[in-house]
Amino acid sequence: MHGPTVTSKERGVLWSLVDDLLRDHRLILASNRGPMEYHISPETHEPQPRRGSGGVVTALSSLTNYVDFTWIASVMGEGDRRVAEMHAGKAIRSPLPGQRVSVRFVNTARRTYHKYYNIVCNPLLWFLQHYMWSSPYTPRVDAAIYDAWETGYVTVNREFADAIIDEARQSGRRALIMVHDYQLYLVPGMVREKLPDAHIQHFLHIPWPASSYWELLPRYTRVSICESLCNADIVGFQASRDVRAFLDSCNTFLPESRVDYAAGVVHYRGRATQVRAYPISIDVDEVRQIALSPRAEEYDHRLRPALGKQTIIRVDRAEPSKNIVRGFQAYDVMLERHPELRGNVRFLAFLVPSRTHIRQYQRYVEEIEEAIKQTNSRFSTPTWQPVQVYFENNYVQAIAAMRLYDVLIVNAVIDGMNLVAKEGPVVNTKDGVLILSESTGAHEQLQVGALSVAAADVEGTARAIYRALTMTPAERTERAGRLRSTIEREDITHWLYAQLHDVRALTA
Numbered sequence: 001m002h003g004p005t006v007t008s009k010e011r012g013v014l015w016s017l018v019d020d021l022l023r024d025h026r027l028i029l030a031s032n033r034g035p036m037e038y039h040i041s042p043e044t045h046e047p048q049p050r051r052g053s054g055g056v057v058t059a060l061s062s063l064t065n066y067v068d069f070t071w072i073a074s075v076m077g078e079g080d081r082r083v084a085e086m087h088a089g090k091a092i093r094s095p096l097p098g099q100r101v102s103v104r105f106v107n108t109a110r111r112t113y114h115k116y117y118n119i120v121c122n123p124l125l126w127f128l129q130h131y132m133w134s135s136p137y138t139p140r141v142d143a144a145i146y147d148a149w150e151t152g153y154v155t156v157n158r159e160f161a162d163a164i165i166d167e168a169r170q171s172g173r174r175a176l177i178m179v180h181d182y183q184l185y186l187v188p189g190m191v192r193e194k195l196p197d198a199h200i201q202h203f204l205h206i207p208w209p210a211s212s213y214w215e216l217l218p219r220y221t222r223v224s225i226c227e228s229l230c231n232a233d234i235v236g237f238q239a240s241r242d243v244r245a246f247l248d249s250c251n252t253f254l255p256e257s258r259v260d261y262a263a264g265v266v267h268y269r270g271r272a273t274q275v276r277a278y279p280i281s282i283d284v285d286e287v288r289q290i291a292l293s294p295r296a297e298e299y300d301h302r303l304r305p306a307l308g309k310q311t312i313i314r315v316d317r318a319e320p321s322k323n324i325v326r327g328f329q330a331y332d333v334m335l336e337r338h339p340e341l342r343g344n345v346r347f348l349a350f351l352v353p354s355r356t357h358i359r360q361y362q363r364y365v366e367e368i369e370e371a372i373k374q375t376n377s378r379f380s381t382p383t384w385q386p387v388q389v390y391f392e393n394n395y396v397q398a399i400a401a402m403r404l405y406d407v408l409i410v411n412a413v414i415d416g417m418n419l420v421a422k423e424g425p426v427v428n429t430k431d432g433v434l435i436l437s438e439s440t441g442a443h444e445q446l447q448v449g450a451l452s453v454a455a456a457d458v459e460g461t462a463r464a465i466y467r468a469l470t471m472t473p474a475e476r477t478e479r480a481g482r483l484r485s486t487i488e489r490e491d492i493t494h495w496l497y498a499q500l501h502d503v504r505a506l507t508a
């Protein structure tokens with residue numbers, strides 16, 4: 001990892017660096033999903049704020065405890081839309097306790113947002129970047145995708161860029177703009193046109209695939225993505241594999257560029273863009289506080305009757321790249337092979353509904369339900385059911401559940417990082433075993449304590465589950481200890497510090 005090491009005890013150093021930077025910079029952060037979302041209360045019919053969900057929000061929320069800044073995010077539903085309309089494009093102070101942040105909603109027309117989110121961002125870019133296509137058949141880039149790019153993706157990126165430019169101009173200070181993830185690739189280029197002196201950083205939370213895979217997309221889309229990103233001062237990725245792949249894409253798609261692989265720099269049209277890996281993490285103290293909160297205690301009591309003598313847990317968005325179906329298949333194989341464990345072990349899956357308007361996600365949920373039904377109907381007895389699923393967005397319940405696992409399965413097909421793999425070991429109270437697929441970004445750091453599996457290897461995953469369930473207490477303790485200390489050492493503070501350290505070096 002780039003930059004000096006900072007432990008969570010050294011937060012003071014980080015926050016004085018932040019103070020220093022923010023004395024002469026206005027921090028503006030932009031991501032599709034923001035730190036809070038308004039839901040219409042069924043009782044009062046009024047918008048009620050709630051914490052936003054997903055990896056970006058989980059990772060960045062801790063920043064709102066320490067720094068005052070503006071976070072620009074999309075309107076997610078009717079509640080947000082009503083609040084955004086009431087405030088007519090102005091930033092709103094977050095009403096949530098502990099969030100020192102102003103949120104400015106980008107209130108995109110519904111039809112435009114649909115094209116951006118349900119046609120380009122998720123089925124196209126997310127699928128591409130997680131190698132989720134069956135390339136002889138999918139994707140089929142047709143006129144509807146061309147249209148969704150032009151009148152959905154480009155439009156929303158333009159709306160974000162305009163909001164950023166407006167916020168930056170209002171502040172009168174030099175802007176430090178942090179743009180997040182694949183939904184906003186075109187923002188750095190659009191902002192740079194109007195704010196030549198701003199410091200722009202783009203951080204990508206998901207993997208960057210090989211150039212040959214990008215080549216399935218029309219040339220102008222991949223070229224405009226790379227060109228825009230080369231307007232950032234720093235492009236950050238989760239892992240060194242992504243840095244290498246991005247440098248290679250610039251080299252391949254931007255003939256005018258000069259790529260310095262050793263230094264990790266792309267020179268393009270008079271600018272030098274630093275390309276670096278900053279493996280993201282969690283706020284260890286905050287996650288532990290949530291795990292010990294009265295609400296988590298309540299869930300703990302409610303969940304205990306559902307546990308087996310040993311309990312396997314998974315926590316994921318209901319998302320094809322998370323490889324949930326193969327996880328159940330591996331459990332099924334393990335139960336088949338080891339009848340002595342039937343009745344003693346339970347698998348509790350906490351699945352968050354996600355992207356429910358997209359056909360592939362709807363189908364995947366059906367496949368998950370089918371896999372659970374199969375295992376339950378094969379092995380259930382009058383007193384025991386092997387799998388139980390909780391299908392809801394309930395972060396505190398998921399954290400409470402992770403206190404109680406003997407085995408945590410994270411077997412994503414491919415994942416930028418995977419924060420569940422970092423949350424679990426720091427809240428777990430049983431020295432539980434982490435089974436982790438090699439293709440998650442988290443594997444680079446956590447292989448020291450995890451049992452590694454290959455994502456498609458159902459047989460190997462079944463064996464890993466058995467090994468985890470029968471591991472000696474001494475080995476469990478040793479592995480869990482290694483996971484905890486790695487995650488504590490490289491928590492979110494480390495991630496932020498490394499980035500701000502680099503910003504400081506470039507802006508000094």
Ligand code: G6P
Nearest residue numbers: 033053054055056181205206355
């Ligand atoms: C991942 C992505 C985020 C996204 C989250 C939830 O963590 O990197 O950008 O916000 O998934 O997905 P959603 O589509 O619900 O925002």
